[in-house]
Amino acid sequence: MRDLSERDIVHLMKGLAKVQPSSEEVVRARATARRTIMRRYAMQWRMVSGIAAAAFLAITVMVINFIQQPASAAEMLQRVAETSQGYRGWVHFRTEAKGQQPYSVTHFNAKNGVWAGEDHTPEGLEAKMYVLAEKKEVAYSSRSGEIRIGELSETFASEWKKQLDDQPLTVSAAVARMPGAKVAESKEAGLSRFDVVFPKDDPQKAAAEHRSVYPETAAVWADPETKLVKKAELHIAGTIVTTVYTYGNPTIETIYDLGVPREAKVTDVRPAKDIKTILARLRKRQDAGYGDGVAVLTNTDAADPQYWSMCLFARQGRNWLGCRYLVGARQYHNGSPRAIAVDVPAGWPWPSLEVAVSHLKQARPSEYVVSDGTHTYGGYFNAATGEAERTIQSGGPKDAGQKLVPMVSDMRSKLELDLPTRIWPDLATYGTGSKVEVITDKNRPGQLGLRVDAKVYIRQGVYAQDINIYWLDPTREDMPIESTIQISSPDGKFEFKTLYLEHKQLSDGRWYPSRWRTTTTVTADRKGAAATVVRDMECCLQVFPGKVLEPEWFTNFAERLEPTKR
């Protein structure tokens, strides 16, 4: 083999830099990752509370292991740590921060994979239990007085089990990174007491090393006979957190063992096997979409031209865009300008692709998200002034706006600028917060009915109750036939009822909904008086597979388009 100079190395790495995964690999990996993320967060409460509890246990045991000096106290504490880690029966620990009322109790048994947590707050009890072998989650809230049984995803169950099993690995990894802790042993009330002083930690360094900030000091009490940890006290950022451990009984068999009342109502929301198959099928359709091409959607409010708009969707390899344009009226009824609106294009509501594209090329969309394959730009144009507002850029080398990345994806879904998810509903549900069931209607022979009941977080302490009903045609690639989305929250009631009136087929046989009508009914409480608004919107969709837009479409709209001349 030849000797490599620095120039050779740089040259070889340049070649390596050109290696790219195939588009098929990218699509597959992204789809899997997206599903993994969503499933994880469907169980966010569990993860947060559970990880916090597990992390506390880990840091407690970590304290015990951060001993570098060959002192006898350190050796003794090490033995305590090993004994506690090796314990495979029930472990119970109660954690509370001094001066704070809420406390939590965690129970787990690494041997049988059962984990349970209790959060005691002034509002009452929130209890959660995972039975990993059955992939089952059981949750209780004293606020609702209800026990809900949900399903754990395969990924979550295996990761949770790993967390329970891998404590010693976590500890040994921590030991290697934590030099300089000092320990002293003493006796206290028949227990061995170990006081640990940590070297000063830097929060930024901790973040860079992907770990929590070390506590300043810690004390650990252990049974001198069994060597099991009995109590730990950590001083972290001015707060004293105390954990008391017990072992063995009581065993936690059911959620009632956590103090949940026997008379609580029980609701099982686990999806049946047939529903899981359906959900996977819909997800697959979403992921596949219609591939590369362009689509034009027009929205016509028969009663009110101030709500006319049209959307353009496109995907070309790594480039994609979704944008909405105001159409028709140049002014809202309240007098506000609608200056960025474009004239109604010829052929409305079915303009040809050529007409639509040339019509919109220099127009300012009211909202847009566009990606050139490296950078993604999202933003709004002020309807009155035509000025770009809230432009978000992400990706790329000059990326000062990375922290705005979540807004881009959030915006795309919120603004419904992603075509496949407008056609096939996203119903992935895990945990105990929502329930999907198949429904039937004798007046809808052959149709697939799905009902989703979901509790949706609105803001701190405020939840909406969603009832979504979808009717699909399984003989035509699950084309939507009708949907009703009802949202009830303290802010009001919203209903979106959509009737799909026509469907068309592409030349390769794939179906898409070509015309539908959405009736929106909003009943909001305005200063004590309920006001109801009803709107009818007719939507016409044309899909042009394989069609392409010129490259400049896939650039930052805020830079490409001049502001409206006033």
Added chain:
Amino acid sequence: MKVNLVLGILEEHGTGLQALLLRLTLRPDVAEDLMQELFVKLSQSRAFAQAIDPGAYARRMAINLAFDWRRAGRRHTQDLGVDLVFSGRSPGEIVAEAEEVERILEVVEQLGDLARQAFTLRYIEQEGYERVGQILGKTAHQARGLCHMAVQQVRERLAERQVTHERP
């Protein structure tokens, strides 16, 4: 919401992260697996949620994951799995160069954290010094020094290995 942050990173950087994992592992199947592992870890990471530059954080984590995988000895050096891009070369030269790339990566995995990340970002990801500095929390000037030092270390260690291998 953190879910939006993680999904946003997947949306905007997913392809780049997968390409990075592929370049460092030279195995498409492993790159795909590590992608999943990466996003699971990002979902779990509190530091990621608080990071000023989450994209940079994700890249650092991807680099660490890929080299952890390499260090675990799970790679197959004989089966590179991907077609490296060396245009205008004979098949023999391509194989030889692919082996050299593998040798370089083996040495890079032995560098210190900072040097390894600097090398990867500059020479494999072809980032400018300014961006390398941003990702590593350094100035562009410091990043330049780090990258230079890293490539020097790689060359020296390759030379040491060459001597060791050729010693009878």
